[in-house]
Every structure is written in structure tokens, then in C-alpha cells.
Amino acid sequence: MTNGSALPRPFLPVAAWYTAGPSRATMVEPLGPDGDDIVRRDLAHLREAGFNTVRGWIDWASGESSPGEYHFEALDRLLRHAGEMGLRVVLQLYLDSAPDWILQEFPDGRYVSQGGQAIDSQGSPGFCYDHPGVRQAAEHFMRAVAERVKDHAAFLAYDVWSEPHIVQWAYFDYLPQPALFCYCHHSKQRFRRWLKGRYQDLAALNRAWYRGFVSWEAVDPPRFISLMTYTDFIDWQRFIIAKITEDLAWRARTIKSVDPVHPVTSHSAVPAVMVTPLVEQGEPDDWAVTKVVDIWGTSFYPKHVGAKETADPAVRGAYLDSTRSACASVGKPFWLGELQGGHGYVGTFAEPVTAADIRAWTWGPISHGAKGLNFYAWRPMSRGYESAGFGLTHPDGSPTERSKAAGEVARLVDRYADLFAAAQVPQADAAILWNNDANILWGCLREKSPYVPSRALLGVYRALFERHYPVDFVHPDQIAGVAGGAQGRAARPVHEEVGHAGAGGDAGWAGHDVGPGAALGLAPGPEPIEVGRYRVIYMPFSIMVRRDVARGLAAFVEGGGTVVAEARTGWNDEAGVVDRSVPGSGLRELFGAQEHWTAGRRDLQEPVVLFVDPAPGVSGFEGGRVTGAFYQQALEPLEAEVVGRFQDGEPAVTVRRAGRGQAVLVGSWVSLAYHVQRDPASGAFLAGFAQAAGARRPVLVEGASPGQVEARLSRGETREQGPFGILYVFNHSADELAVRLAVDPPAGAGRFELRELTAQDGRPGALGSGKVHQAVVWPGPDGRPRIVLDDVRLLPWAVAVVLIRPE
Incomplete structure (x- = not known):
């Protein structure tokens, strides 16, 4: 076969x-x-x-x-x-x-x-x-x-x-x-x-x-x-x-x-x-x-x-x-x-x-x-x-x-x-670094609960999720690969000890390596992720950073990316040793700032207050009061600009521009605070870096509170169907909602037909009984070409799955 x-x-x-x-x-x-x-x-x-x-x-x-x-x-x-x-x-x-x-x-x-x-x-x-x-x-x-x-x-x-x-x-x-x-x-x-x-x-x-x-x-x-x-x-x-x-x-x-x-x-x-x-x-x-x-x-x-x-x-x-x-x-x-x-x-x-x-x-x-x-x-x-x-x-x-x-x-x-x-989920423009080296150090600090490390990552994810930014997670090895010239892309391995079967052949899908299991009809994986294609990388819990990872981050910034780190990043190197500064491992040079002093607050309900200036080009955040947690790390700017301060006037947020990109250092754990306390300004602050970096949102949602509606878009192409998209819309609330959606088209400008797959077998649908609808691409709320769907009605706890393809 x-x-x-x-x-x-x-x-x-x-x-x-x-x-x-x-x-x-x-x-x-x-x-x-x-x-x-x-x-x-x-x-x-x-x-x-x-x-x-x-x-x-x-x-x-x-x-x-x-x-x-x-x-x-x-x-x-x-x-x-x-x-x-x-x-x-x-x-x-x-x-x-x-x-x-x-x-x-x-x-x-x-x-x-x-x-x-x-x-x-x-x-x-x-x-x-x-x-x-x-x-x-x-x-x-x-x-x-x-x-x-x-x-x-x-x-x-x-x-x-x-x-x-x-x-x-x-x-x-x-x-x-x-x-x-x-x-x-x-x-x-x-x-x-x-x-x-x-x-x-x-x-x-x-x-x-x-x-x-x-x-x-x-x-x-x-x-x-x-x-x-x-x-x-x-x-x-x-x-x-x-x-x-x-x-x-x-x-x-x-x-x-x-x-x-x-x-x-x-x-x-x-x-x-x-x-x-x-x-x-x-x-x-x-x-x-x-x-x-x-x-x-x-x-x-x-x-x-x-x-x-x-x-x-x-x-x-x-x-x-x-x-x-x-x-x-x-x-x-x-x-x-x-x-x-x-x-x-x-x-x-x-x-x-x-x-x-x-x-x-x-x-x-x-x-x-x-x-x-x-x-x-x-x-x-x-x-x-x-x-x-x-x-x-x-x-x-x-x-x-x-x-x-x-x-x-x-x-x-x-x-x-x-x-x-x-259908595949395209690589996102925003990524969160999962730093298991930092988790290892957390255990060495006699901290047994995974709550703080994981919830710091979840805080960033939540801020982007609620605003409909797709998010990937990346590994330190992928970051290190950027410095090595691999742009963080790992080739699809054929592990010498395991082996794969089923590659090649006349796939039912087009333009893709069909991967293992294809001879049995199993679906392929996506194209491998390339870290160099991200616009922004968040590193919310990175108290240990390897030197090769620091070099990869520097290369990413030089190439035009934005890196956002939080308090005590690079506290220890890969051996568990403090470098000449905090951050260490070469990160002081990347961020252009270092720790002046730090005060720790173990009670997550005790806020750390930051006042952030508007910084166009760095963040889409309009400025104002932001809530942090766990640390107040006063920063000493070396080659960086101060764009935020603590209540006592000490520098709290710095930005250093390097090459075509920038590196932002935040002297508290805003991500953890946002997950725990849900301060809207903190969420807007975190998401503002993705906005300023130009991260794409394949689906825009109007008419729902943050977190009520989740909208996701997959893309694919088959030889029989041509290019298509699958739109998934989830109502995560007990309320019936009427929302407006603006969706990236799966192909160029033109007319598209939409069929709600979940409305079949007599069930009511968000588009109306599952029949085919026509839609035209026109500028959406953000000015990009979009398929705009008005008055999409979502029943409580409902899921709508919509096929989108050119007429």
C-alpha cells in the first residue's frame, strides 16, 4: 500500500x-x-x-x-x-x-x-x-x-x-x-x-x-x-x-x-x-x-x-x-x-x-x-x-x-x-517557554508543589487564550537550536532504535509528509515547528537558564523577535550556580539590566504593584497599574530603557532593543498573579506584547466576555476538496450568546461556502439548521481580509463545527 x-x-x-x-x-x-x-x-x-x-x-x-x-x-x-x-x-x-x-x-x-x-x-x-x-x-x-x-x-x-x-x-x-x-x-x-x-x-x-x-x-x-x-x-x-x-x-x-x-x-x-x-x-x-x-x-x-x-x-x-x-x-x-x-x-x-x-x-x-x-x-x-x-x-x-x-x-x-x-493547527506567532531546568531547580529549593511553575505558564496562556491568540509551547532545546543556525527546527526523526513505517504513497491529503501509520490510514503530524518564525516568546518561569538557551534567545531577538521574561530569570545556570549577575548565563547582556535587590512575598494574595508606561512598539498595553506576585525585583538598567516602576519608584520593567527585536524584563511574576487574581489590566499587559509584535488571531470574537467563547481555526487541503478551514466555536457558559465572528479565509479573496457539521441529524446549529451558507471576504474589524459572520447564536455549553471552503 x-x-x-x-x-x-x-x-x-x-x-x-x-x-x-x-x-x-x-x-x-x-x-x-x-x-x-x-x-x-x-x-x-x-x-x-x-x-x-x-x-x-x-x-x-x-x-x-x-x-x-x-x-x-x-x-x-x-x-x-x-x-x-x-x-x-x-x-x-x-x-x-x-x-x-x-x-x-x-x-x-x-x-x-x-x-x-x-x-x-x-x-x-x-x-x-x-x-x-x-x-x-x-x-x-x-x-x-x-x-x-x-x-x-x-x-x-x-x-x-x-x-x-x-x-x-x-x-x-x-x-x-x-x-x-x-x-x-x-x-x-x-x-x-x-x-x-x-x-x-x-x-x-x-x-x-x-x-x-x-x-x-x-x-x-x-x-x-x-x-x-x-x-x-x-x-x-x-x-x-x-x-x-x-x-x-x-x-x-x-x-x-x-x-x-x-x-x-x-x-x-x-x-x-x-x-x-x-x-x-x-x-x-x-x-x-x-x-x-x-x-x-x-x-x-x-x-x-x-x-x-x-x-x-x-x-x-x-x-x-x-x-x-x-x-x-x-x-x-x-x-x-x-x-x-x-x-x-x-x-x-x-x-x-x-x-x-x-x-x-x-x-x-x-x-x-x-x-x-x-x-x-x-x-x-x-x-x-x-x-x-x-x-x-x-x-x-x-x-x-x-x-x-x-x-x-x-x-x-x-x-x-x-x-x-x-486539517492541521498552524504554528502560532506567540510561544511560551516550558523550562524544565527551572522546574528541576524548584525541586532543589525544596519546593514540592508544581503550582507556582505551572500557574505562571498558565497565566500567560490565559491572557492570550481569552483574547483569541493561538499559543504554542517550546522547549529549551528548540531555543538553543536558534543559536546553532537551525532556527529551532527539529527535523522529523526516524529514530534509529525505533523506526517508522508507512511514509510515502498517494495520500488523500495534499502537500504533506504523511508520516508514520499512513499505510493504515492514520493522519499525519504537522510541519515541524520553527522557533525563528515566532514573533514573541514568553519565559514566565525561568529561574534556571542554560547558556546555550541564552544564546538562542539572543539570536531570536537579533532576528526580530520579542522576548518577555519575569523576575529572577537566569537566577542559576545549568549547574545550579549563580553567575556574575542575575540574570546570568549571558542574559544580563540580552536584557541590558540586572537585579539590584529582591524582596520575596510567599503569600500569593499579597499583590506586588507595578505602574507601567505606554510603550508603543514594545507593548499594546495602554499603560497603568499592573499586579504582580511572589517577587519585587528592583532592576538596575544598564543598556535598557525603564518603562515601568514599582510603587516605591524602583525600576520594575525594562526593554532593550537589539538588532530588529527587543528583550523585556519584568521584575515580578505578573503571569502567576494573573492566573490567581485575574486582574484585567495584568491580562492586557501580558497580551499586549503579542499585539505589539503583530501576532495573528485567526478568529476574532465580539459580543462575549473573556473566556466565554473559544474559537479555533484549523486549515487543510485535500486533492478532492482543495483548501479548506474548520472553524470550532465553543460556548463555555450557561448563557445563550449571540456573537460576531471574523475568520481568516482558508484561501484568497472570493466567495466561500460554510456548512455547520454539528447541525446535522436535526440538531439546531449556530448558522441555522446546518444548511450551506455563502460568505464573502471583506475587511474585518482589524482591517485584514476576513469572513465576517454576524449573529452567530450559541446555545448554552454548545459546540459549533463549521466547514469553510471556496465555492
């Missing part, structure tokens, strides 16, 4: 998790003599609802009850019945639910905490893959699974690691918190090898750590943070991040050694921008792991109990845009590995979910560019800490309004799969 022959019809998997009756992941429970009837009935309901894919699972514990004795009966049954009903199958592979015989075979294979406690697995977390025997046994199992499924016509893809951590799905309340892993003999040896690669010789390590090791065997992973230096703990956190990436590559490589055709995927528990490395025993770097699998993604639980902010549309948008951006850094597609399907039941707490929630949660990821959705789960959880939660159906598998709503969207996506597969 490749090498010039026609590819299959584009296919976007919209799946629900299901394996065997009421069995909940990761478990595969026997169903008895009527098992075939139960699975057939459940899959029939799933198919009738509108889903085109089922996401099954197999765990190592049930799949290999003794060495070399495999039990794939439930997997065979799922594949057989799914194939009979025309459903594709995505397979979740669980190694961390490991068989108990591993302990008898390898008594030293247990995870060991920083306190020396060896952890017995109780269904999880399994055993340490740094142990060569455990690793080899896991490889045998993975290969056996791949051999079993690879030739089945219904099989579509693997997910080789659900929510990667060092250890997972277990609560070690009896250990010191946070519990760190792994300190077994084999993990120590691996850490030493990593250190040798980083420092080359022992003398360099001793200088960096301020230690006196006499041999590499004497080097031990750090277990605590000392007063004088935390370079060792910085290295430990970086090692854990690298270890997760390498272990994911190992799993993918093992599967690909047997099956090089079907895509290998994985997904995080929470996007990296929302967490810090010490949370949940290690967190992956989204930008690193996306290089070693064909498709990366995230779990997405807007009403998971305890995640109080995730129902917020701006927070949901950041979840999705950050995952999309990580994948787009290397031109990969992203999927939602887990999408909340039902009520959030966790322990004694609960949060209801409605059909309207499901519609918004389904269209939300698609509008952000997701090319696959996997609802968790078809049936509610039958056991454990999440009992009765997260299912689309009732516990007996019968339909609910939620399952019907999800199925309606699935059916519509499948009907227009060629359009949704080809």
Missing part, C-alpha cells in the same frame, strides 16, 4: 477502552462460558454508538502466568469479535502489572526507595527494569504479544507505556515523602554510566558536585538536598527524565523488532507543563519522549476529582496545546491516550459528568489537532480506588446520554475523516 500505490481512506481512531466485560484496566478477569456473548454484546453497543475503534489491554501478570506460558485468550477474543464488527483495535501493553514469579526468579529485582526499602509488588508497581533479568523477561513478553497481534486484520496500533513514571499505581504512604526511586544496585550502576557520559572523568564530577570520590563505584545517587550545593540533585532529576525516555525507546524498539509496521504510541498522565520532575516518582519530558515513539499523547480528565482547575477551558487548552506543541516540534501527530468518559469517582469523592461535557471534551482535542481519541472507559471501573467512575455506560454496559454524545461525535468524525485528518 506504499511506494506509490494508493493509501487507504484516512482514519481517525475514536475509541473506548474495553477488554472483557466489567474488567477494569489493568486487569483481565475471566468471564466464564458466556464470555463470548458478553464481549460481542458490549462491542455491538460500542459500534452502534458510533465508535470505530476499541482500545483493549493486556497485562504481563495475566498474560504470562509462569515463564514462557502465555495466556492470550482474552486478547484473541477481543480481536476476533472486533474484526467481525468492523472495529479496529489499539492495544495497551501493561508491564508494570507484573507476574509474581519474577520475584522468585530475580529476588534482587525489586524497586528500592531512597531510604533503602525494597518494594514488594502488590499487582503494581512491578519490578525494576534496570535489572537485566527483569528486562529480558519483559522483552520476551512484549515480543510474544507483538507476534500474536501483528498479522490480525483488525489490529491498528500499540501503546507501550501508559503514563510513564519510574514506578506507578501504588501509594507508598509509609515511606518518607516524596518517595524517590530507584536505588537498587542496577539503577545505581545505570546512574554511574549516565554520569560518565555527562562528565567524562571523575575529576570533573568531583568539581561539579564538590565531592572527593576515589572511584566511580563510590559514586552514589543523592538522597537529600544539602545547604551548600544541589548540583548532585539536579543531575539525579535529569537522569530520571533521561531514564524514562530511554526506557520508552527500549519498549518501542522491542515491539518494532517484531512488528515494524504498526505505530507505537505512549501517553503521559499529565502534560509536562503542569508538573515538576519530583511529582509521582518521575515525570517524562514531552519533547524528549515524542522523538522515540510514532505518536505521543496525554491523559485528559477535566473533572477528575482533586484536579480542581482542569474543568477551566483555559487550563484544558494549555493541556492540549502543550501536548500538540511537543509533538509538532518533530512533526508528529498526537492522540489522547485517555479521555474521561464518565463521573470522576476517586475514593469517597465524586464529580458528575454530563453529555454536554463529553461533547466539549471530544471536540476540544480535535480542535487542537488531536488525530486520535481514546475514551477511558466504556464501562465504569469495577474495582479499586476509582470504583464506579469514568465509564461512558452504566455498570452493566447499557448506554447513557454520555455514551450517545461521544458516539455522535465519533460518527461525525468518521464521516468526514478525510477533512479531519488533513
